[in-house]
Amino acid sequence: MSIPAADGRRPEGVDDTTVEAVGRLTEALETTERARGHLFSFHQLTGGADGQVADAARLLREAGHTELAERLEAELVGHNVVPGRWTFQLVEEYDEGYYQLFRDWERKVRDELLGGVRHVFESEMKQRNTTDGRSGHEMNP
Template sequence: MGDVGEGGDGPDLAHRRPGQVGDGTVRALGALSRALETAERARGHLYAFHQLTGGADLALDEAVELLREAGHAEWAERVQREIVGRNVIPGHWTFQIVEAYNRTYYEPFRDLEREAVADLAEGRDHLYEAEMKEARRTRGHPQHTARPDSGTGQG
């Protein structure tokens, strides 16, 4: 994508590539960042799985109570015994899966991405996206400003 000029109409310093950083490095860090963002989304789905499964387990309390009230004590007992509090995979509730994912995959991935950005781009984040923005925006248009402080962004 090439260097972005130093002019007042460009990105701020935090989003401008250091002089020694080449196009290949910007693309590579962009790909690494996209991969981490995908892992972030997966992590969010894992938390949704955790919360939905926990909610389902808690909702079983009502089902057990209603089965008992309707005269189906044997079914209430079966739901209570076989499903309430059950592991979702052997030995694990969902919180343990979330913890293992965070510790084993997400945190090392996040830390490595941060280290790569620090080492290869002086800690400057989202260089690929900042340069894409520069290439795609219409200079002088009030809704296409380079930075939040470049104009009002209204209109």
């Protein structure tokens, strides 16, 4: 059974399974957005740790442990996180590859099946889960 959203988001003639499928794809994109945020956290945390190692090497040098400080700097400071790459390169490759492809596909499917309308599934869930006349359950601002 189709329950058209009160805000008219569902294009005419679109079935429930299509709305659910597009909703699931959009949810997957949102999960990918979260993963991307973690990738940026990884990038920033790794860069911060590298700076901390450089500080530790400086302090070791000041404490008279020059040879150890020089080895630490030469072997760990600025070391690639994966062969040939720093974290900024991982971020760039992710953004320009998988992430962009994912975004393009979500938009393509949504455009083709729902006329580009966003959050049809959620809009209809809101309609099903609100109580008419109840404060805080209004359909519109």
